[in-house]
Every structure is written in C-alpha cells, then in structure tokens.
Amino acid sequence: MKVEALKCRICGKEFPPEALYTCDNCFGPLEVKYNWDWIHDHASTEKIEKGPNSLWRYRDFLPVNGEPVDLGAGFTRFIRATNLGEELGLKNLFLIDDSVNPTYSFKDRVVSVAVTKAKEFGMKAVGCASTGNLAGSLSAHAAKANLPAYIFMPKGVEKGKIIQALVHGAKVIEVDGTYDDANRVATEVAEEHPDWGFVNINLRPYYAEGSKTLAYEAAERLGWNLPDQVVVPMASGALLCAIYRGFRDLERVGFVEERDVVFNGSQPYGLPISKAIKYGGGIEPVRKMDTLVHSLAIGNPADGMFAKDIIERTGGFAEDPTDRDTIEAVKLLAKTEGIFTELAGGVTVAGLKRLVEDGRIDKSDVVVVYLTGNGLKTGEPVLDYLDDTIKIKPRLEEFEEVVA
Secondary structure, rough: OOOOEEEOOOOEEEEOOOOEEOOOOOEEEEEEEEEHHHHHHHHOOHHHOOOOOOOHHHHHHHOOOOOOOOOOOOOOOEEEHHHHHHHHHEEEEEEEEEHHHOOOEOOOHHHHHHHHHHHOOOOEEEEEEEHHHHHHHHHHHHHHHHHOOEEEEOOOOOHHHHHHHHHOOEEEEEEOHHHHHHHHHHHHHHHHHOOOEOOOOHHHHHHHHHHHHHHHHHHHHHHOOOEOOOOOOOOOOOOOOOOOHHHHHHHOOOOOOOOEEEEEEEEOOOOHHHHHHHHHOOOOOOOOOOOOOHHHOOOOOHHHHHHHOOOOOHHOOOEEHHHHHHHHHHHHHHHHHOEOOHHHHHHHHHHHHHHHHHHOOOOOOOOEEEOOEEHHHHHHHHHHOOOOOOOOOOHHHHHHHHOO
C-alpha cells in the first residue's frame, strides 16, 4: 500500500491511516508516512508528464486510492516575471499563479485531496474552519462530491468569499470572534460527529499533502530542477512546510538533484511566525490581529514552529509587511505582470521586495514566488488606494481636455 501510517511530527509515534490528526502520546500533529518502495515502483517523470493538466498528475505522491473529486485544480500558470523582476532587480523570477484555480485560490489543491479522502472513508458530510478561500473551495468540492458542507467563519470575512460558499449550497456559520474561535467550535463539532470530515481538522494530515503539488510543479516547470529560493505566504505555516516536504519527496525518488533551497516566508505585520523569526523568541499566539489580510490572520498558527524551523535551517528569513505595503505590492504586481492577486499575494510580493532590498536574495538567484488567490475576492480594501474614475460628459472635447 502507498500509505503505511500516520506519524506524529513530535514524538514519532505511528497510528493507522484513519481520520486522526493528534497524537495521543504528546498531542503533536500527525503527518502521512508513505511506502517509498511503492512510490519508486509506480512513479516516474515520464508518467507525470503524460498525466492530466491538474494536481492529479502527481497522484502517485498523494495519500488517496479512490477516484478523485476533481474540479481541475493545479498545474496553474507558471510565469517568468520579467517585468516585475526588472523592477526589483531579479533576473530569474518565476510566479506560480493559483489565482486561476477553479475557485480562485490554492485551497482547491488541498480540498480536492481531502474531500477525495472523505469519500474514501465513507464520511457523510464535510466541513472546515475558514477565513474565506477554504470556504469557497470546500463548498464547491462538496457540491461535486454530493456531500453536505458546514463552514465556520470568523466575523468580518469579505462578502465575496461568503457569497462563494453560500452559492454552492454550504451551511455557513459565522462565529462572533477570530479565526481561532471559529476553529475551536469546528473542532468541537468534528469531535461530536466523527463521521463528518473536517478537512483542516480530522482530515488535516491528508489535506496538507495537497499543497506539496506546488513544489512538484515548480520543479517540473524548471525542467526537473529546484529553485535557489522560494517566497511563501504564511498563515498557519502549513503551506511552507508542505512545499518543503514536496522538494524532499522529489529528491528522495531521484527526480531532482539535491539542493539547499532557501525558504522565505511573509506574513502581515505583528503575526506570530514572522515576528518570532525577525525579532527572536518562540511562536507566541496573538489574540488581537489588526490587519486587512484576513486570509493570513491566524493568531495561533498550528504549524508555526515547524515553518520557523525550516526557514531558519535553510538560511531563509521572514518578512512582515504592513497593510499599506501589501496593497502597494498588489498594485505593483498588477501594473508589471497583469496579475490581480488577493491581499495574501500582496503580502508575498511585499516580502519579496524587502528580501531583495535587504540583500537576502541575489539578483541571479532562481526565485519562485507563490500567489495563492485572486484579487477579485478582496477588491474592497484595495479600492481606497486606487485613483478615481475620470468623469466627462459625452463630448470629444472633454476627453481631450482631461488627457491633455
């Protein structure tokens, strides 16, 4: 079998590959343990390249056996960002643009895997705690899988993201509190209903594996080579950890040569992971989060200490741009590359800009930057920072006057 067990990331205790997510020995998080002999025997770069233009071209590396719940996520645009690179002084800048996924965020990757696993386990419903993007993705995949969906969201999420969840028929529960409050309630519901698959709770070990495909795609699009550096947005830290594991997977099976990829993260100002890396100390939870970037506003990041370890161990760094810097970065990306990313992407680009300015990224480095969502989902906060429309009467003379 491809999946041997679930393994605690802290103490190493192993468990059967079921709907489990916490170690009963040390309360550490669980991750999938693979049978690498099986993967060696079944996977090849040639097989991948002949596969579907979606994340399921990497099926041999994913923890599922059944027919995928597939909306076509993954294998998104891989862009050589020459204009943005010139603006920042980088010769080899590449963007993976997940704003063009079916529900317009990278969450389609993780949800496709998790809902497939829920079907495999015979679960009767699916659910999640979400700041927006996951809600939209889960509701769409649940509709495709013909499963009821329950979404727990904190107060203050952008209306566009709530609409996206509701239109697919999900039950949206708005919790009067932060994401951490919504996640706590969702966890209690998951424990009360063990035959419901909460993708980022009791299915989390499988769910997290979907993000590894962002590493596989970067390597494949670079001709089965690894980049010198990556810049990844951080909320819980799980995405950065998954991309790191993905590169290690490819090294393990010999698809790429081993390379010390430098991992950099970016998170809104004042949040725990970047704060710990920039200013020292451990990951200290934050209750009050004063940022417009709701999709990254997790005050108690579940994978924070693991992300911090990867960044520091690989010689990387973490940046913490302000909301104003984030919005300016959204505008910069749009004006240089024609991509309107959501605020999380603005945090990533703003972090990239600082890393270059501080000399942490060399101009000749091959750099891959991850854009995780579409700007149309978070347009309202950006609007106040844009020029107003030019208003004229329907006469040529008035147009000539305003452009003179």
